[in-house]
Amino acid sequence: MSSSxxxxxxxxxxVPELLIGVGLLACAGAVAWQTLAIPVSPLxxxxxxxxxxxxxxxxxxxxxxxxxxxxxxxxxxxxxEKETPTxxxxxxxxxxxxxxxxxxIQPLGFTAASVIMFVLVCYGFGSKxxxxxxxxxxxxALAAYFGFARALGVNIGAGxxxxxxxxxxxxxxxxxxA
Amino acid sequence: xxxxxxxxxxFSVAFTPVNLLWCLLGTTLGTAIGVLPGLGPALTIALLLPxxxxxxxxxxxxxxxxxxxxxxxxxxxxxxxxNTPGESATIVTAxxxxxxxxxxxxxxxxxxxxxxxxxxxxxxxxxVAFLAPVVVKFALAFGPAEYxxxxxxxxxxxxxxxxxxxxxxxxxxxxxxxxxxxxxxxxTGQPRFTFGMTELLDGVDVIICAVGLFAVGETLYMASRRxxxxxEIVPLRGSxxxxxxxxxxxxxxxxxxxxxxxxxxxMPAGGAEIPTFLSYAIxxxxxxxxxxxxxxGAIEGVAGPEAANNxxxxxxxxxxxxxxxxxxxxxxxxxxxxxxxxxxxxxxLLTTQGDLVWGLIASLFIANxxxxxxxxxxxxxxxxxxxIPAPQLYAGILVFATVGTYxxxxxxxxxxxxxxxxxxxxxxxxxxxxTAPVIIGMILGPLAETQFRRAMTISNGDWSVFYxxxxxxxxxxxxxxxxxxxxxxxxxxxxxxxxPEHVPGDA
Numbered sequence: 001m002s003s004s005x006x007x008x009x010x011x012x013x014x015v016p017e018l019l020i021g022v023g024l025l026a027c028a029g030a031v032a033w034q035t036l037a038i039p040v041s042p043l044x045x046x047x048x049x050x051x052x053x054x055x056x057x058x059x060x061x062x063x064x065x066x067x068x069x070x071x072x073x074x075x076x077x078x079x080x081e082k083e084t085p086t087x088x089x090x091x092x093x094x095x096x097x098x099x100x101x102x103x104x105i106q107p108l109g110f111t112a113a114s115v116i117m118f119v120l121v122c123y124g125f126g127s128k129x130x131x132x133x134x135x136x137x138x139x140x141a142l143a144a145y146f147g148f149a150r151a152l153g154v155n156i157g158a159g160x161x162x163x164x165x166x167x168x169x170x171x172x173x174x175x176x177x178a
Numbered sequence: 179x180x181x182x183x184x185x186x187x188x189f190s191v192a193f194t195p196v197n198l199l200w201c202l203l204g205t206t207l208g209t210a211i212g213v214l215p216g217l218g219p220a221l222t223i224a225l226l227l228p229x230x231x232x233x234x235x236x237x238x239x240x241x242x243x244x245x246x247x248x249x250x251x252x253x254x255x256x257x258x259x260x261n262t263p264g265e266s267a268t269i270v271t272a273x274x275x276x277x278x279x280x281x282x283x284x285x286x287x288x289x290x291x292x293x294x295x296x297x298x299x300x301x302x303x304x305x306v307a308f309l310a311p312v313v314v315k316f317a318l319a320f321g322p323a324e325y326x327x328x329x330x331x332x333x334x335x336x337x338x339x340x341x342x343x344x345x346x347x348x349x350x351x352x353x354x355x356x357x358x359x360x361x362x363x364x365x366t367g368q369p370r371f372t373f374g375m376t377e378l379l380d381g382v383d384v385i386i387c388a389v390g391l392f393a394v395g396e397t398l399y400m401a402s403r404r405x406x407x408x409x410e411i412v413p414l415r416g417s418x419x420x421x422x423x424x425x426x427x428x429x430x431x432x433x434x435x436x437x438x439x440x441x442x443x444x445m446p447a448g449g450a451e452i453p454t455f456l457s458y459a460i461x462x463x464x465x466x467x468x469x470x471x472x473x474x475g476a477i478e479g480v481a482g483p484e485a486a487n488n489x490x491x492x493x494x495x496x497x498x499x500x501x502x503x504x505x506x507x508x509x510x511x512x513x514x515x516x517x518x519x520x521x522x523x524x525x526x527l528l529t530t531q532g533d534l535v536w537g538l539i540a541s542l543f544i545a546n547x548x549x550x551x552x553x554x555x556x557x558x559x560x561x562x563x564x565x566i567p568a569p570q571l572y573a574g575i576l577v578f579a580t581v582g583t584y585x586x587x588x589x590x591x592x593x594x595x596x597x598x599x600x601x602x603x604x605x606x607x608x609x610x611x612x613t614a615p616v617i618i619g620m621i622l623g624p625l626a627e628t629q630f631r632r633a634m635t636i637s638n639g640d641w642s643v644f645y646x647x648x649x650x651x652x653x654x655x656x657x658x659x660x661x662x663x664x665x666x667x668x669x670x671x672x673x674x675x676x677x678p679e680h681v682p683g684d685a
Binding site for chain 2: 016017020024027031034035038039040047049051052053056059060063064066067070076077078081084086087088090091093094095097098099101102105106110113114118121122123124125126127133136137140141144145156
């Protein structure tokens, strides 16, 4: 490869990288906006709560400009990363699973929401045995719930499944305790 | 020797039945998550942070330290049998180890890596025990200005010097600063970066940040890359016992690896990449079996880097325990565990929390013994763990991510933040931004700010305090050299070799 080829290939604009640089610049803007919103008491005028935010903002602006510059020169993505097509369908199912979990965790409780997420994510990753995944998800979610919630004393949202089981467990403990 | 007395006391703390159980639990869990691709010690310790509300500090740190060391052992198993390095620290192990496995010597590769990890881990832990008191004596003279400059040096080394690009490393670090600043400013009580949301007043929990970047981000990335082709597990063949020739070829690389790894880990720079690559290069140069490197796999190329990796992992504990300076994501999360107990790691930790520190160091010796037993005779068990299919593995990771996040305050807002950070983590993984500096920046950034403001208050707002103190000036100069030096060096090399043309994509 001659050096002129290299030059031509490298001067091509890399759009994803450019978007990242611009996005970071926007973040720096948000940092600036939020820094201006910090009320400063005159007592702390020398090194108040805004000095570090301003330094961070300046750093972010410089870095995002350097990233944009790199994007204009062809970006920095490794070749193998560019050549592998993104599996949008798999990612889509993972995202749907996450959103379903977010929306259902309050109305249905942790276990039910987790099983739904588990099944969707498994499906996205190519698992075809959905019924088995339901069972696995249920076992795992209950293990996580009882391992964390009861053993570690962390409170994670209980729904109808947990409440039923808790009543059963309490009843069993009550029977044996008495 | 004062240290030996402290160590003896430490063993009396670590050898209680309960603490031994914590150590066993930690090492087992650590090996498991080290073996499983997609899970690492930083994520696991973050998920287990709520335990700090339940048990004594000794118990939780013995658990965390077991996980930390265990993940190093488990990670090498995956590298050797699957050729998928679980962590950057085991990339080099995969290089030769997987070749050895493919040519039927997987048993010997696993053995030399486990025994080498034991040897180097023990040497490294001894190093921690003897070096920590020395560093403490030195650090007691540090004022806020020196601390701040030291943190600047650590920021530069963890983000700009190590890794493939200083711009991307620093970008991650600054993103971490922003996340760390969210919430109420502790000195003035002013809310910062909260966008008017009351949920953000308490700041973003390190659990959410670690889980978002490491669990959600990683899962999204793995889903997006299903077309990339899969690595196959090489079935374990060959005896786990090394022949005398293999012992003879292993022991020197172990010692050399430990000698390279520990000092580099103990510097306020950290990182396992440099010592492992350095050890690999040295072993390749010194080996009498150069033809095996890159072909059938050379045992020296596994023994040396594995030892270097474990010794540097031990070394990282020195700045963490003596200066409160974490140089890896895992160390940063352990630092936040200290904070959760109201303990401030720093030079006074060894005297005020002697039981804790020496108990922790003693438990590391015990952990090494347990780990070599867990990883050699029981290796078959861990290989079976490797066979967990990806769909269920990643779906399970997301279930635990939910538990860890939603358990903090049962707030769906936390899940929203988790998913946003997960999306960021995906982009960072996809576009080659390192994630560890985010965690380090988020934990260490606020500490650096505190030292900065303290120094400025003492000096009455005079910036010269940072360059008039000789030690502070030295540290800042080193940081500057670390930031600019490699670029000047690359430029000079470039001019010398190919004339003045541009390097494409050198961000």
